[in-house]
Amino acid sequence: MTDSELPETECCAMNADNISLDDPQLYFNRELSWLKFNKRILEEAEDPTQPLLERVKFLAICGNNMDEFFMSRISTLRHQAENGALNISSGATTPYEQLEAIREEVCRLNTGYFEVWNDLKVQLAQNGIYIHKIADLSAERQAQLREFFENNVYPILTPLSFDSNHPFPFVSGGFINLAIVVSDKSGNSKFTRVKVPGKNLVERFIRIEEKSAEKAAEFHLVMVEDLIMSNLDLLFPGMVIEKVYQFRVMRDAEFEIEVDETTDILTAVEEGLESRFVGEPVRLEVSENTPDNIIELLAWNLKLPKYLIYKSQAPLALNDFWQIHGIRRAELMDTPFQPYTPRALTDLASIVSKATYKDIMLYHPYDSFQPVVDLIRKAAEDPNVMAIKITFYRVDAHSPLIDALVEARRSGKAVAVVLELKAKFDETNNISWARRLEQAGVHVVYGPVGLKIHAKLCMIVYKTRNGIKRICHLSSGNYNTQTAKIYGDIGYITCNPDIASDVSKLFNSLTGYCVNDGYKKLLVSPDYLRSGMMERIEREIKRQREHGDGYLGFKLNALVDRGIIRALYRASMAGVKIDLNVRGMCCLRPGIPGVSENIRVISIVSRFLEHARIYYFRNGGEEEVLLGSSDMMPRNLDRRVEELFPVEDEQCRKAAIEILKIHLADNVKARELQPNGEWVKRQPQAGEERIDSQVWLAEHRGVWHGEN
Numbered sequence: 001m002t003d004s005e006l007p008e009t010e011c012c013a014m015n016a017d018n019i020s021l022d023d024p025q026l027y028f029n030r031e032l033s034w035l036k037f038n039k040r041i042l043e044e045a046e047d048p049t050q051p052l053l054e055r056v057k058f059l060a061i062c063g064n065n066m067d068e069f070f071m072s073r074i075s076t077l078r079h080q081a082e083n084g085a086l087n088i089s090s091g092a093t094t095p096y097e098q099l100e101a102i103r104e105e106v107c108r109l110n111t112g113y114f115e116v117w118n119d120l121k122v123q124l125a126q127n128g129i130y131i132h133k134i135a136d137l138s139a140e141r142q143a144q145l146r147e148f149f150e151n152n153v154y155p156i157l158t159p160l161s162f163d164s165n166h167p168f169p170f171v172s173g174g175f176i177n178l179a180i181v182v183s184d185k186s187g188n189s190k191f192t193r194v195k196v197p198g199k200n201l202v203e204r205f206i207r208i209e210e211k212s213a214e215k216a217a218e219f220h221l222v223m224v225e226d227l228i229m230s231n232l233d234l235l236f237p238g239m240v241i242e243k244v245y246q247f248r249v250m251r252d253a254e255f256e257i258e259v260d261e262t263t264d265i266l267t268a269v270e271e272g273l274e275s276r277f278v279g280e281p282v283r284l285e286v287s288e289n290t291p292d293n294i295i296e297l298l299a300w301n302l303k304l305p306k307y308l309i310y311k312s313q314a315p316l317a318l319n320d321f322w323q324i325h326g327i328r329r330a331e332l333m334d335t336p337f338q339p340y341t342p343r344a345l346t347d348l349a350s351i352v353s354k355a356t357y358k359d360i361m362l363y364h365p366y367d368s369f370q371p372v373v374d375l376i377r378k379a380a381e382d383p384n385v386m387a388i389k390i391t392f393y394r395v396d397a398h399s400p401l402i403d404a405l406v407e408a409r410r411s412g413k414a415v416a417v418v419l420e421l422k423a424k425f426d427e428t429n430n431i432s433w434a435r436r437l438e439q440a441g442v443h444v445v446y447g448p449v450g451l452k453i454h455a456k457l458c459m460i461v462y463k464t465r466n467g468i469k470r471i472c473h474l475s476s477g478n479y480n481t482q483t484a485k486i487y488g489d490i491g492y493i494t495c496n497p498d499i500a501s502d503v504s505k506l507f508n509s510l511t512g513y514c515v516n517d518g519y520k521k522l523l524v525s526p527d528y529l530r531s532g533m534m535e536r537i538e539r540e541i542k543r544q545r546e547h548g549d550g551y552l553g554f555k556l557n558a559l560v561d562r563g564i565i566r567a568l569y570r571a572s573m574a575g576v577k578i579d580l581n582v583r584g585m586c587c588l589r590p591g592i593p594g595v596s597e598n599i600r601v602i603s604i605v606s607r608f609l610e611h612a613r614i615y616y617f618r619n620g621g622e623e624e625v626l627l628g629s630s631d632m633m634p635r636n637l638d639r640r641v642e643e644l645f646p647v648e649d650e651q652c653r654k655a656a657i658e659i660l661k662i663h664l665a666d667n668v669k670a671r672e673l674q675p676n677g678e679w680v681k682r683q684p685q686a687g688e689e690r691i692d693s694q695v696w697l698a699e700h701r702g703v704w705h706g707e708n
Helices: 030-046 052-082 097-128 139-152 224-228 265-277 292-302 318-325 348-357 368-380 400-410 427-440 499-513 529-545 562-573 634-640 648-662 694-700
Strands: 129-132 160-162 176-183 189-195 203-207 219-223 240-251 283-288 308-311 362-365 385-392 414-419 443-445 458-462 467-475 487-494 553-556 579-581 599-604 612-616 624-628 643-646 670-673 679-681
Touching: 030 052, 030 097, 030 679, 052 097, 052 240, 052 283, 052 318, 097 129, 097 308, 097 318, 176 292, 203 318, 219 224, 224 670, 240 292, 283 292, 283 529, 292 400, 292 670, 348 362, 348 467, 348 487, 348 679, 362 599, 362 648, 368 385, 368 400, 368 458, 368 467, 385 400, 400 414, 400 427, 414 427, 414 499, 427 443, 443 499, 458 499, 467 499, 487 648, 499 643, 529 553, 529 612, 529 634, 529 643, 553 648, 562 599, 579 648, 612 648, 624 648
Parallel strands: 129 219, 283 308, 385 414, 414 443, 553 579, 579 599
Antiparallel strands: 160 189, 176 189, 176 240, 203 219, 240 283, 362 487, 385 458, 458 467, 467 487, 553 612, 599 670, 612 624, 624 643, 670 679
């Protein structure tokens, strides 16, 4: 039995007198908690009240997340299992037991994907978007598609045989493949494999051109793998096509970076990326009709155990379904809204003027990200600006911020960029930007090998008649104009001298050899963030014991760290009321009598990705709010450079608290975590106002600026 399946009677039998907070039963397994998050995303794809193409989007997200899960998490567990590890930090079960529990959950999700896709196909057809099987099309259309195949697909296909004269071909990760059994004129069966081209070469869904103007607005699509399977006779002339099956392999995406005196970190990351394409297989997906002998052939050559082999009734590579979402039929998508732009953020002078005496808080995507772009762009042009420093983690493919920094350097300003090359799955993009910035003369720093730079900071240094001033932008989100449209993130603009001093210190520690003995305002990991959070939780415990009014409210992406969870358990046991809004993984088990009965955990999965971090401490009425980049995970606290910063402006602090309260009050999209690990969707109670937090924030955007 896994810890996520612990019966409620067993977990509720605990009492404060005999509980050890190290008891593994008090913690959900990290991997299973992540899969529960993907289940919540699947539920959005199932929801008939969602616009149709948004349901397709959520299904695509499910597929992408599942791929990344296997690429990032499974290899470590597999090695632990094969090396005989008895226990690991994320739960009480052995690695083999965890792998089996993961398999059961993934199989349930795969069944859900199939059922949702079948429903979506019907709904799409009813709205003029058809996904056809080629065998069901007219002879005329099949001929049209065959011509397309000959001209556009056939030339890039390479059949690879497997027999005594041909070794088993290397199978790239992430691509759909066809396992084909053919026979010659003598009746001898042979095995061959064809790799389906990726979407960078041929779109997954190929549109059939319509001659009728009446049907031109409709979308008639076929899938590229179906097109290839329908024309295999052109690839194997003179052979009989006996059977065709689809399969797909995912490979381990983790790689080690080794830097010595002859290798710089950029080169080391590039070399590491090469290893990703040949990493060991971590999952084999096969179409449902694949017979055992083909599966055994693939598994043997890929050296994969049975527990990493999955049959799927749903189409493989669901992440390609973003293409359908890209059809952009307005009536089948979320209603667009115009992000709010505060009046004070019209130009650099007004921003600097306002930020000199009052901080500015932006909540994207309800607030436009354009003022941040304009802030940096206009700083690049302003002759009074002397220097710009910024961190980059995930950058958009066509970044106006990069353009602005290059222009700033050309204008003679000092420009320093701390660019994280090791941002997973964004390494190639970041390497390209690093080279462009370096060619423009920008100081580009990559940070230490053992730490990821995840803090989101920008500092602009400008001269005034009264001397040098620093304006700082700190955020939970990346400096990425595209994700700012779909991620819920909080940015903060301030000229607070203590915060500016801390930001300067932090940049100096990242770009030079400065060793800081502490910060005035910022909590920075890996040295100070954990202890700063623990001190504040303990302060709330003390307040509860002395006055009985302790309260904590956190909004974050993930709660995994055992030390932080133990502190929250101690707070609950002391009587502190705790509300947690955790988007993804949560290893804390709420509702255990004597331990966590004062803790409520909700998760919101909706139109926008909940990405903001808000940490609220009531502190006896001297309320404290921390914002920033860090979740409560060991990697954030111990192996990354992260920052949390206090909201010292009273109006901004109150606004942040109200935003947190709106999320915690959600009774439409919120799901509440139960002691047994299940998430139950909240419903408005009798007489209770219906609150969809994201809808509320979109409708009331600008309120937190005091302008509406």
